[in-house]
Amino acid sequence: MFNNLSEKLDKALHTLKGHGKITEVNVAETLKEVRRALLDADVNFKIAKEFTKRVKEKALGQDVLTTLNPGQLMVKLVKDELTDLMGGDTVGINLGGSPTVILMSGLQGSGKTTFSGKLASYLKTKKAKQVLLVGCDVYRPAAINQLQVVGEQIGVEVYAEVGNQNPVEISLNAIKHAKANSKNVVIIDTAGRLAVDEEMMTEISNIHKAVTPQETLFVVDSMTGQDAVNTAKAFNDLLNFDGVILTKLDGDTRGGAALSIKSVVDKPIKFIGTGEKMDAIDVFHPDRMADRILGMGDVISLVERAQEQYDEQEARKLQKKIAKNQFGFDDFLSQIQQIKKMGSMKDLVGMIPGAGKALKDVDIDDDAFKGIESIIHSMTPLERSTPNVINASRKKRIAKGSGTSVQEVNQLMKQFNQMSKMMKMMQGGGGRKMMQMMKGMK
Structure with missing residues (x-):
């Protein structure tokens, strides 16, 4: 980034x-x-x-x-x-209204439909909202299907009217449906359009007037740079939107759109897309982004992500296992899964002060743990729960079963033993103090 x-x-x-x-x-x-x-x-x-x-x-x-x-x-x-x-202060999303109506606008190919799903998932999981996604792209047959696939993936209902070519009517009917079915957020995914297409721009203006949304968001592909900023101005002149969504920020090595767009349209960047997964969405914090751009990392966001995955009950079980020297490879695997849920490895490394610069030429793949997981999955239940039983012959079998070498198995065993010792040393309040400190930073 x-x-x-x-x-x-x-x-x-x-x-x-x-x-x-x-x-x-x-x-x-x-x-x-x-x-x-x-x-x-x-x-x-x-x-x-x-x-x-x-x-x-x-x-x-x-x-x-x-x-x-x-x-x-x-x-x-x-x-x-x-x-x-980049805006100075963090600006949140307006969730007023009953229901809250959010109108998504943007160019074709900007990632609007995918981000509508990400936003729905974010509001459902982080804000405990009952969300309804609305398919109003009546020109591209695959668009409704795409939204339905996304909705099924995140467990959010999608409202669509096959055969109805009037997006204003569909939007109004969707809001009625939301009220009747206790949905408190409606996200309307409109057709992608070009600013020069007068007919299409008039159409989204008509939707905007009809539904009077609490939030009108402009979705833009950050990798298009200055072109994105110019397009944002054209849309803002028509819709007077409330905020900007920058997608594909994880692939943007330049940053022109993020740095320029606030100055041009005087509207805040509210969210950013940081990957392909449905949870790859972040609230935009200008101060934290400035830190990252200058190589200072973003420790606060890293702590917040760790917080989201922190399970106090599981942590207590883990502490007991460590105290009794019962920490095994199943527990190790569980820790890896928690780290993976925090986001892409490249993004996480960028949050560690100095790490992005130190590892700038290193290709950090999201499959970084794949080899480790294969080795652990090739172990028997006994070997995973009691690592001490793994001898030379077992290592050969594990290496063969995981498609790795005995040297790689030995390396994992060494890392595991070092981690076990470190966790043992942290017993006696050290680990708990660390988590309390992390909670205090939130």
């Missing part, structure tokens, strides 16, 4: 290292590189120019923070400006 931008900003800010004080000359050198990094990220020239101008004014007018060296000071100033550029 934003790898190219992060790398170039890191190089630009290194310019000030070694200087004893901030001067117009070294600030100008640094900000020239910062502006170049923003332009390479497909940020609008005017926005990039104004950004560096504000940083320069703050840097040269700085007569406090004398304990910081120039490099640290410049990083802080750039971080603050990046946060402001």
